[in-house]
Structures are given as C-alpha cells and as structure tokens.
Amino acid sequence: MEHVTQMQQHYRKFIDACHILHHQQVLDTDGHISFRHPRRDDVFIMPRDMAAGAVSSEADLVEYSTTGALPLDPTSPAGHAERFIHAEIYKQYTHVHAIVHSHSPAVIPYTISRVRLKPCSPTAGFLRACGPPVFDAATYATANLAGDSPPADLLVRDEYLGRKLAYRFSQGDVVALMRAHGFTAVAESTEQAVFRAVCTHRNAEVLTTALAVQAAAQRAGSFPQAATPGIHYLSEEEVAAAAAGEAAAVRRAWEMWVREVRAAAVYVNSA
Numbered sequence: 001m002e003h004v005t006q007m008q009q010h011y012r013k014f015i016d017a018c019h020i021l022h023h024q025q026v027l028d029t030d031g032h033i034s035f036r037h038p039r040r041d042d043v044f045i046m047p048r049d050m051a052a053g054a055v056s057s058e059a060d061l062v063e064y065s066t067t068g069a070l071p072l073d074p075t076s077p078a079g080h081a082e083r084f085i086h087a088e089i090y091k092q093y094t095h096v097h098a099i100v101h102s103h104s105p106a107v108i109p110y111t112i113s114r115v116r117l118k119p120c121s122p123t124a125g126f127l128r129a130c131g132p133p134v135f136d137a138a139t140y141a142t143a144n145l146a147g148d149s150p151p152a153d154l155l156v157r158d159e160y161l162g163r164k165l166a167y168r169f170s171q172g173d174v175v176a177l178m179r180a181h182g183f184t185a186v187a188e189s190t191e192q193a194v195f196r197a198v199c200t201h202r203n204a205e206v207l208t209t210a211l212a213v214q215a216a217a218q219r220a221g222s223f224p225q226a227a228t229p230g231i232h233y234l235s236e237e238e239v240a241a242a243a244a245g246e247a248a249a250v251r252r253a254w255e256m257w258v259r260e261v262r263a264a265a266v267y268v269n270s271a
C-alpha cells in the first residue's frame, strides 16, 4: 500500500512536469519527458503518444523496458516514436533519472548554424562554457539490407540512433542539441530535467536577442573602430559558480511553476 502511495506521488509530480513544459512553451504537440522507475532501473515511464499538456492521469502513462523501448504491457496504448532516445540514455547512464526531449523553435536555429548555444546567464550554466554538442541523425543514415534508406525526418526511431545520440552525453554534457530537430536534456530528477529544459529554451531566446542587438549596433557603427564585437558569455568560473546554485534555483522555479499549472484550467492532473 505504501508503494502504491509513493507511485501516485511520482505520477502526480510527473504530470505536473508535463504541464509545466507545455506552459513554458518547451513542449507543444511534439516532444516528451520521461522518468526512470524509482524501484526498477531497467524501466522508465513516459506518456503515450499525446501532447504533454493534455496528459491528465495515470492511464496516459506507459511503462517501458530500457531494452528495446518495449512496453511492459503489450496492450499499452501506442507510444511516441522517439522513446528510443529515453531508453538508450537510461541504459548508458545510471545517474540519469529524468529526460526531456523538445522541438523548441527557439533552440533549432542553434542546431543548424555555426553559432554555439553558450550560456548567457547563471540559470543556463549547465550548458557549459563551450555550449552543448550537436547531434546530426543524418550522419548515421545508412541503407538497410533491402537497400531502403531510413526516413529523412531526422527522428530517433530506433535503438541504433538512440545509442548514437546517447554517446553525446559521455563527456559530462547534460544537454545535446539535435540538428534541424531540437534538443535533449538529462537530469538526476524530474524537477531538474524540467528546469534544464526550460532554461535551455530561454537561453536560446536571450542569445538570439543578444545577437540581434549586436548586429544592429554594428550596422549603426556603434562600436569603436578598435573594438572586437562579440557576445560576452559566462566564463568557466561563472559556470562553476552557477552549478553550485542550481539546486536552490530548481527548487524555487519548481514551486512557482507547479502553482501556475495547477491554477490553469487547461491542465488536468487526477493522479
């Protein structure tokens, strides 16, 4: 009985997380969040194939094995095609307990240009001073034995692509950008995953504004002749200081964001 109560709490928190990510415009009709089962390391939980903002009860959630991203219950409703992202990351990294995959339109420009998504403020310090790596699914597109080419939609639809994406986290990165697609963020908790996804999205918006301001100033001749124009990103030292303050920032943000979605009639959480 105690276990049932604990799982209900996990489901309720997770459904809040789905709603927050929609409310913060990180997830629209595409994209998803998952969490690792608290007592079974080889199982993760994510919504069925539906928009995150519409998830409303335990019946909308599916348990998957990290092996093959197969549902534990074969009669489960249809799942997201890209659940292999989650399965392969959980398999490779035991410290990861929650993952967000987003098609954020604010982030996509940084996946198709040579501009790195470096951190512009302490809330995005987890992006690291050099910015996250970029994964390109097209790099791994190979014809199968029948000579058929994989679909060119860049989605991570199988274990092979999921594994290749998961490698992008092997050097300590917690966010990987995905060319012409979006990004994936990993974390040790659901709250931290939500925070990192929201702050990745917002950092992209801030950087886009900074680049526009700089370009306008250059056109207007606002810089002294000798000055080298450039964005002044967070330094290595500032990134380290941001990491020390992340837990408190996550707590503050989570408390506020939960209040917002529970007060919004569009979201239902009956878990």
Ligand SMILES: [Zn+2]
Binding pocket: 031, 082, 101, 102, 103, 155, 156, 181, 182
């Ligand atoms: Zn995707």
